[in-house]
Amino acid sequence: MWKWMDTSIRTRLTFLVAVFAVMIALVGFAGITTGRATNDDLRAVYLEDAKGLDLLAKDTINLLWARIHLTNFDSVSSPEELKKLLADAHTMVNSANDAWAQFMKLPIPEADRAQLQAADAARTKFVKTALEPAIAALERSDLTTYRELNTNLVPKLFVDYDTALGPLVGARFKYGQQRFDHSQSRYAMSIWISGGLLAAALVLSVVARGVLGRTVVRPLERAIQMFERMASGDLATRMEGQTTAGRRDETARLMHAVSSMQTSLQQIIGQVRTGSDSIASATKQIAAGNADLSQRTEQQASSLEETASSMEELTSIVKQNADNARQASTLAVSASDIAVKGGEVVGRVVDTMAGINESSRKIADIIGVIEGIAFQTNILALNAAVEAARAGEQGRGFAVVAGEVRSLAQRSATAAKEIKELIGDSVGRVQNGSTLVAEAGTVIDEVVVAVRRVTDIMGEISAASEEQSSGIEQVNQAVTQMDQVTQQNAALVEQAAAAAESLEEQAEALRSAVAVFRVEHA
Structure with a gap:
């Protein structure tokens, strides 16, 4: 402990700042690690779960709209409407195929691979053997084939595809829930780590405040009190409670400097008092001499005026x-x-x-x-x-x-x-x-x-x-x-006399100002 008190304030503050910096770095590292893991989980949820479900929804909706367009054939009243209906059906099928192709590129756990393959087989069978042949029959105007497919095979295979999608969607939801639970556990751990580090930092700050208050603040308060006494003119009272004796830190040097400054101020004030007394005496003599010189100069000026008048005559x-x-x-x-x-x-x-x-x-x-x-x-x-x-x-x-x-x-x-x-x-x-x-x-x-x-x-x-x-x-x-x-x-x-008089007044004011200070008498 004594060696700690023997170190400089800069070293102490540097140590405390370093400790706080390490704690802040640990808290930051924990937060960054947790945030990065959470970001990875959220990214996976988005790319593998949310985006996958969105692509499945687009695929299912587009296929369903294609079925609805085929079913609306009986309400078509002109070739133009038929042509538009077939074009819309093709567009829906193509959009569904694009969404399914993107979904198939997403990463998927090995445990869900079987459900994905079953859903892909059911979808391929529905599109290739029912939906697209029905659209092709309409394009050929083969209404018999169209009605047979649209009435029997298309509904049956679409139900099979929808049935196959159920386990896949459930697996995706389950996988997302697992990721969410894992993220929550990591978040709770980071909260505990951050809380512990913050508690340690709080305890350390309380201890540091006590140590700094005893080793820095109290000596500074004593120095401030001493400065206030000096400001009020008290130079005789010496600093009390020399608790910094034997120490080599900044507060010890400050207290020593204040004591030395007090001694120097006492000497300076004493010299200023002596000098102000001498200045006051000298200014009085100068003022008297200037008054005499002013009178003689006026007499000389009068004589010169008379001489000038005589010289003019x-x-x-x-x-x-x-x-x-x-x-x-x-x-x-x-x-x-x-x-x-x-x-x-x-x-x-x-x-x-x-x-x-x-x-x-x-x-x-x-x-x-x-x-x-x-x-x-x-x-x-x-x-x-x-x-x-x-x-x-x-x-x-x-x-x-x-x-x-x-x-x-x-x-x-x-x-x-x-x-x-x-x-x-x-x-x-x-x-x-x-x-x-x-x-x-x-x-x-x-x-x-x-x-x-x-x-x-x-x-x-x-x-x-x-x-x-x-x-x-x-x-x-x-x-x-x-x-x-x-x-x-x-x-x-006359100006010199006035200046001497002003100097005398200032010397007297200086004496009065210096008289405020109380110094030790030898």
Whole structure:
């Protein structure tokens, strides 16, 4: 018995299933054997008895109908009716012959062979010596022979044939009854065998239920109770009634696995409790840090907003400076062009003053010539006056003219002298003006150079202002992006704070859930 308990549940179940399978096979074999024998009996009853009786009935009925057709000859009123009557009689005889031929082919016990031979002889005599000759006489219209046969021989021989069939039919019925009794006895035996096997199977099933209930069901029930305690949170209660100690079947391994699982669950729940406490503490710190970080991020976002606003103002100012520098560069270019034109005008003025100076020199030379002419005229007038004085009274008029000419020459000399002085003064002033104009031209050239330098510097300032404006615009965009990123970071920090708070709630819920379990304390 102990070795039976030491085997695995699979082996036990396999053994029980094999036993039940053998019993079922025996019951099935008995049923199949009985059924096959019964089928053979029924087949024999059908082929040898029922079918034989049916063929005998067909033979007898067809022969009887043939006799009736012959007897109805006196009621025939036309050749067509006679012809039809004879044809029907032949058909009946042929059908009877076919049925009898099939009956003769059926198997028959040797004990019934004599009755069969007697019946066959009586039938052959009736058909060959009475029925067929009577039909042939009608066909020949030999009414005398027909009436003699139909009146005497046909009834007598048919009675003889019917008398011979009686023992044969009785023997067939008796043989069928014997087969039926034999089949009934086999059926009763199969019932007893099947009943015995079923009773044995029932007893075995009761015994198997008791053994399986004690070795499988009870340990499973204890395991279920243990699982229910674990499900309710009781991990401290150990499994009681270790009836599987020393056994090596599946239930023993199951109980050992449940005990190991209980120990593992106690360790896991203890670790989860410790971890949940640590998680709760860490989530609180994370939540506090996220709140502080959220506040700092909001401050940083506010500072970035102010910086972005200042950068926008600075960008506007730099753009305005760039516009002013661009306008100043344009004005400087215009001033440079005007200065160049002024230099050109001053150059032309210098050339004009040089021409005037040259003309003044020429006028001075002409005035010198006029002074020479006046001087010579004065000398000539003086000589004329001297000559007039010498001439006396005749030369008085000439002397007057000479005096006038001399006076005119003196006035011309005086005027020429004054003009010369004025021309000399004008030439000096023109020379001074030419010098000043030359100096002005030099200054204008220097102004043009300076204006060009100013124009270049203003262009560089304008380009630098544009680059500065572009750089400040990029800085402004970067600050704007930083502001957006900071806003997003602030939103993420808020989400992280919310997640930390949710994690803290979940950690608290985990602690509450783990607190349901009772474990052994070390």
